Amino acid sequence: MTLEGKLVSEINIKSDGDVFHEIFRHRPHHNSSMCDKIQNVDIHEDEWETVGSVLSWYFIHDGKEKVAKDIIEAIDEEKKLVKFKVTGGDILEEYKACSFTVHVESKGENNLVTWIAEYEKKNVNVPDPHTYMELLLNISKDIETHHLN
Numbered sequence: 001m002t003l004e005g006k007l008v009s010e011i012n013i014k015s016d017g018d019v020f021h022e023i024f025r026h027r028p029h030h031n032s033s034m035c036d037k038i039q040n041v042d043i044h045e046d047e048w049e050t051v052g053s054v055l056s057w058y059f060i061h062d063g064k065e066k067v068a069k070d071i072i073e074a075i076d077e078e079k080k081l082v083k084f085k086v087t088g089g090d091i092l093e094e095y096k097a098c099s100f101t102v103h104v105e106s107k108g109e110n111n112l113v114t115w116i117a118e119y120e121k122k123n124v125n126v127p128d129p130h131t132y133m134e135l136l137l138n139i140s141k142d143i144e145t146h147h148l149n
Contacts, residue, residue: 006118007119007128017080017106017113018080020143024082025082028041039065040058051074054070055069055072061131061135066089070086073085074101080103086099094121095121097119098118098120099119100116117129
């Protein structure tokens with residue numbers, strides 16, 4: 001059994017794909033006002049929208065308050081992509097390494113949000129991060145609902 005893995009989850013949203021990308025690209029701290037699963041997002045280094053920025057995400061996962069410290073590892077405006085590498089917090093209690101990428105593909109009124117988790121578990125008893133992917137899909141739905149209302 002391998003310790004490294006990659007999960008991909010997709011969700012179609014009706015809200016504007018550019019706006020969705022902008023939230024994670026320029027305004028991740030606004031997530032807490034759109035989604036009850038995210039309590040707060042703080043910036044520690046650089047500015048919100050730059051590669052190398054260090055953010056702390058305070059969120060609810062499996063009914064528990066958790067924190068993840070991330071660095072923005074990549075931004076691609078053309079592909080509407082942002083990649084966050086986890087550098088500290090609760091996620092790294094089970095995973096040696098973990099990153100999450102969000103990508104939005106817009107074709108007319110269809111907007112496909114793709115979340116990618118790349119990870120390395122600390123041992124074979126650690127589950128694949130399916131519950132984190134479920135959380136990200138639920139956050140995506142909450143953001144969509146917020147913008148449709």
